[in-house]
Amino acid sequence: MNHDQARYGDDDRYEPLLSETGTKTVDVSEESPLPDGLTREELELPTSSEPELSRHYTRLSQMNWSVETGPYPLGSCTMKYNPSFTEDVAADPNAAVHPERSEETIQGTLELLAGLQDYLARIGGMDAVTLQPPAGAAGEFTGIHVAKAYHESRNDDRSEVIVPASAHGTNFASAAMAGYDVVELPSGEDGRVDLDALEAAVSEETAALMLTNPNTVGLFERDIVEISEMVHDAGGLLYYDGANLNALLGRARPGDMGFDVMHYNVHKTFATPHGGGGPGAGPVGVREELAEFLPRPRVREQDGQYELYDPERSIGKVHGYQGNWLVLVKAYAYIARLGDSGLEDASAKAVLNANYLAEQMEYDIPYGPFHHEFAATAGDRDAADVAKRMLDYGVHPPTTKWPEFVPEAMLTEPTEAEDKTSLDDLAAAFNGAISDSEEELANAPSKTTAQRIDQATAARNPRLSWHALDEQ
Amino acid sequence: MFETPDDRKYQESHEYATTDGEPVTVGISDFAQDELGDIVFVELPEAGDEMSQGEEFGVIESIKAVSDLYVPVSGVVSAVNDALFDQPELVNESPYDEGWMLKLEDVDDAELAELLTADEYSEQTE
Ligand SMILES: Cc1ncc(COP(=O)(O)O)c(C=O)c1O
Numbered sequence: 001m002n003h004d005q006a007r008y009g010d011d012d013r014y015e016p017l018l019s020e021t022g023t024k025t026v027d028v029s030e031e032s033p034l035p036d037g038l039t040r041e042e043l044e045l046p047t048s049s050e051p052e053l054s055r056h057y058t059r060l061s062q063m064n065w066s067v068e069t070g071p072y073p074l075g076s077c078t079m080k081y082n083p084s085f086t087e088d089v090a091a092d093p094n095a096a097v098h099p100e101r102s103e104e105t106i107q108g109t110l111e112l113l114a115g116l117q118d119y120l121a122r123i124g125g126m127d128a129v130t131l132q133p134p135a136g137a138a139g140e141f142t143g144i145h146v147a148k149a150y151h152e153s154r155n156d157d158r159s160e161v162i163v164p165a166s167a168h169g170t171n172f173a174s175a176a177m178a179g180y181d182v183v184e185l186p187s188g189e190d191g192r193v194d195l196d197a198l199e200a201a202v203s204e205e206t207a208a209l210m211l212t213n214p215n216t217v218g219l220f221e222r223d224i225v226e227i228s229e230m231v232h233d234a235g236g237l238l239y240y241d242g243a244n245l246n247a248l249l250g251r252a253r254p255g256d257m258g259f260d261v262m263h264y265n266v267h268k269t270f271a272t273p274h275g276g277g278g279p280g281a282g283p284v285g286v287r288e289e290l291a292e293f294l295p296r297p298r299v300r301e302q303d304g305q306y307e308l309y310d311p312e313r314s315i316g317k318v319h320g321y322q323g324n325w326l327v328l329v330k331a332y333a334y335i336a337r338l339g340d341s342g343l344e345d346a347s348a349k350a351v352l353n354a355n356y357l358a359e360q361m362e363y364d365i366p367y368g369p370f371h372h373e374f375a376a377t378a379g380d381r382d383a384a385d386v387a388k389r390m391l392d393y394g395v396h397p398p399t400t401k402w403p404e405f406v407p408e409a410m411l412t413e414p415t416e417a418e419d420k421t422s423l424d425d426l427a428a429a430f431n432g433a434i435s436d437s438e439e440e441l442a443n444a445p446s447k448t449t450a451q452r453i454d455q456a457t458a459a460r461n462p463r464l465s466w467h468a469l470d471e472q
Numbered sequence: 473m474f475e476t477p478d479d480r481k482y483q484e485s486h487e488y489a490t491t492d493g494e495p496v497t498v499g500i501s502d503f504a505q506d507e508l509g510d511i512v513f514v515e516l517p518e519a520g521d522e523m524s525q526g527e528e529f530g531v532i533e534s535i536k537a538v539s540d541l542y543v544p545v546s547g548v549v550s551a552v553n554d555a556l557f558d559q560p561e562l563v564n565e566s567p568y569d570e571g572w573m574l575k576l577e578d579v580d581d582a583e584l585a586e587l588l589t590a591d592e593y594s595e596q597t598e
Contacts, residue, residue: 455535456510459510459513459533460512
C-alpha cells in the first residue's frame with residue numbers, strides 16, 4: 001500500500017489506517033436470509049477505542065481544506081460558509097417527515113415548500129417555481145426541458161441554444177442533453193456579450209439564450225434589455241443561470257431584465273451545503289406561460305389547505321418527491337432569518353468584499369468594474385502553480401485558468417461571509433505567492449498534508465477505488 | 473523553438489499530414505503538444521472510417537484543456553495509433569514519430585497540396 005499522502009500535521013506524523021492499529025476476528029456466522037454466496041462467516045474488525053476512532057476521523061478531516069478552516073475564494077463556485085442555525089432548523093424533529101405521509105398530516109411541510117417557492121419567485125421576479133432539481137446543473141437541465149416543452153406545445157420546432165463562450169460548462173452540457181445544438185457566442189472585447197455576434201447567432205432556430213448576469217467574471221451585462229429583445233423578437237426564450245444571483249439579491253431581478261426561465265443555486269445565493277453532486281438544490285423559476293410544464297407534483301394552496309397536484313403538461317419528475325427537502329429547509333431558514341434588508345445587505349457585502357480584496361492584490365485585473373467576483377491574471381506565471389503555492393500560505397486558492405478568455409485566470413470570489421482580517425490574509429497569500437521564486441512555485445504546495453501531486457500520472461492512470469491501493 | 477519538419481504539411485488547427493505518399497500520417501505539431509501540456513487522454517476513430525477534411529476525428533485531453541482534433545485531408549482511415557490509448561505521453565515526447573495518430577488512404581491530393589507549408593505554419597505560431 002501507498003500511504004505517502006496519509007501524514008498528519010507539520011511534524012509529518014503518519015496516520016495509520018484503522019485496520020493497521022489492530023484488528024480482531026469476529027464470528028458473524030448467524031442465520032441469514034441472504035443467499036449463501038453473499039454472507040461471510042467471520043469479519044476482521046478494527047479494535048480502536050471510541051476516543052481513538054473519533055480522533056482518527058478528526059485528524060483525517062484536518063488534512064482536508066474546508067470553509068470551516070479558512071476562506072475558500074473559488075470564483076463562480078461560491079463556497080459560502082453555512083451558518084449553523086440553518087443546521088439547527090434542519091435537525092428539528094418536525095423536519096423529519098416521511099414523504100409518503102398523507103397531505104393532511106404534512107401541512108407544515110407543504111406550507112414551508114410553498115413559502116420557499118414564493119420567496120424564490122419574488123427574489124427572481126418569476127411567477128412559478130419548482131423546488132425539485134437537486135443542483136444548479138440539474139436546474140439548467142430542467143429549465144431547458146421546460147423551454148423545449150413550451151416551444152413544442154406551440155408546434156415551434158427549434159434546434160439551437162446559444163451559450164456565451166464564458167459560460168460555465170454545465171450550460172453547454174444541459175443544452176446538449178436536452179437535445180439542442182449548442183451555438184457558442186464569442187465574448188466581446190469588454191468581456192460582455194457582443195451584440196453584433198449575438199445578432200449573427202440568433203435565428204428562427206434559437207430556442208433559448210443561456211446567460212448569467214453578472215457574468216462569470218463578475219461583469220454586469222449592461223445591454224441586457226437589448227439582448228432580451230433580440231432573443232424574444234426571434235421567438236427564443238431567455239434562460240438565467242442563477243449562479244451569480246448573490247451579487248444582485250434585493251437589487252435587481254432576472255424577471256425584470258426579461259428572463260423567462262432561471263435556476264437558483266441555493267448553495268451559492270443563500271447558504272446551504274453544495275451537495276458535491278449529492279443532496280443539493282437547484283430550484284427553477286419560470287414566467288406564467290411556462291408554469292404548466294414544470295415538474296410534477298407541484299405544491300399549491302387551495303382554501304387554506306396545501307396540496308400536491310400534477311400539472312397536465314408537466315415534463316415529468318426530475319427527482320423523487322419535492323427534491324432534497326432538508327436542503328430546502330435550510331434555504332428557507334436563511335431567507336426568513338435575513339429578510340429583505342438582510343439579503344440586500346448580503347449582496348452589498350459580496351460586492352464590497354470582492355472589490356476590497358481586489359484593491360489589496362498586486363495583480364492585473366483586465367475586466368471591470370466587477371461585482372461579487374473578478375478574474376485576476378497571473379501574467380507570466382502559471383496560474384495553477386500560483387494557486388498551489390497559495391496553499392502554503394494557509395488559504396485556499398481561487399478557481400484557475402477559467403474563463404479561458406482571461407490569460408492565466410485566477411477567478412476570485414471571497415463571498416460576503418468573510419471579514420476584513422480574512423480578506424487581508426487572502427490578499428497577503430495572493431501577493432506572496434505571485435512573487436515567490438520559480439522553484440517555490442514549481443514545487444508547491446510543500447507545507448500541506450498532500451504535497452505536490454503528479455497530475456499527469458494521476459490523470460493517465462487514475463485509481464478510482466480503494467481496491468486499486470491493494471493492487472500496488 | 474519548436475520543430476516543424478518540412479516533410480509534411482500543416483493546418484491552422486495544428487494537425488499535420490505527411491507528404492511522402494500513402495498512407496498519409498496525421499498527428500499534431502510540436503507547437504500544439506507544447507501548448508497543451510501533459511497529454512493524458514486521446515480518443516481516435518476506428519480503422520475503416522471515412523473522413524472528410526475539417527471533420528472532427530478525435531479528442532485530445534491534457535491536464536489543461538480538452539480539444540477536438542480535425543482531419544487535415546479527406547481520406548479513409550487505414551490505421552490508428554493504439555499505443556496512444558495506454559501511453560498518451562507519446563504525443564508529448566514524439567509528436568512527429570511515435571506520437572502519430574492516423575494513417576489515411578485514398579487521400580485527396582488537391583487538399584493536401586493546399587495545406588500550409590512548414591514555413592507558413594511556423595509563421596503562424598510565432
Ligand atoms: C456559472 C455556473 N453555472 C452553473 C453551475 C452549476 O451549478 P451546480 O454546481 O449547482 O450544479 C455553476 C457551478 O459552479 C456555475 O458556476
